[in-house]
Amino acid sequence: MARITAEEKEQKKNQYDALIFQIFTEEGWDAVTYDRLAKELDIGKSSLQRYYPSNLFFATALQGKVFPLAIQKLDLSSKSAFIQSWLTAYHDENDHIFHEVIRMLMANIMNHGGAPATKSAIGRLIALLAQTLGEDDAKDAVITALGYTIYSYIEQ
Known part of the structure; x- marks a missing residue:
């Protein structure tokens, strides 16, 4: 499996953060889950956990927003x-x-x-x-x- 560049990793994180913000503002905090994000992004939960080690870290996507x-x-x-x-x-x-x-x-x-x-x-x-x-x-x-x-x- 090819490793992604730092730039690609940042782009993915920005994409994930944008989805977290969208779900949060439209549906609320309880709707922001690994299952929901993985389904919407069509990726595995383990991929998300590389960016957000626990669901507490979903809050980082909302920082400053x-x-x-x-x-x-x-x-x-x-x-x-x-x-x-x-x-x-x-x-x-x-x-x-x-x-x-x-x-x-x-x-x-x-x-x-x-x-x-x-x-x-x-x-x-x-x-x-x-x-x-x-x-x-x-x-x-x-x-x-x-x-x-x-x-x-x-x-x-």
Whole structure:
């Protein structure tokens, strides 16, 4: 079997990343699976695992793409406005992107503390919010919003 060049590998990764982003935005995080990707790409799951060692690494395909979509839904003017806008966006039945971004973050956090991309996203959110609220209130607001998100799973 011929080895692929670094350029070909990068092209394949970009193709796979684009499909992950498409499935994620159209159907949600739960639809992004090895089986689904392998079927759509007409390749074996083992080929995908060379690029994404575990399903946590699917989040790397979304890096830099979903944060801007999610952040536009949030009101960063105060702690209470942030939390309320988070809850409103999370439960918005007409736009599932924020909900799916948070579900992905939660799934990654719950799985051994999350992938580096997940930790980075939370850190960026806190840093952005800290510009208005200060570091401590920003962390508290994000922790509170994440707590409400976890609690909402109980009510489902």
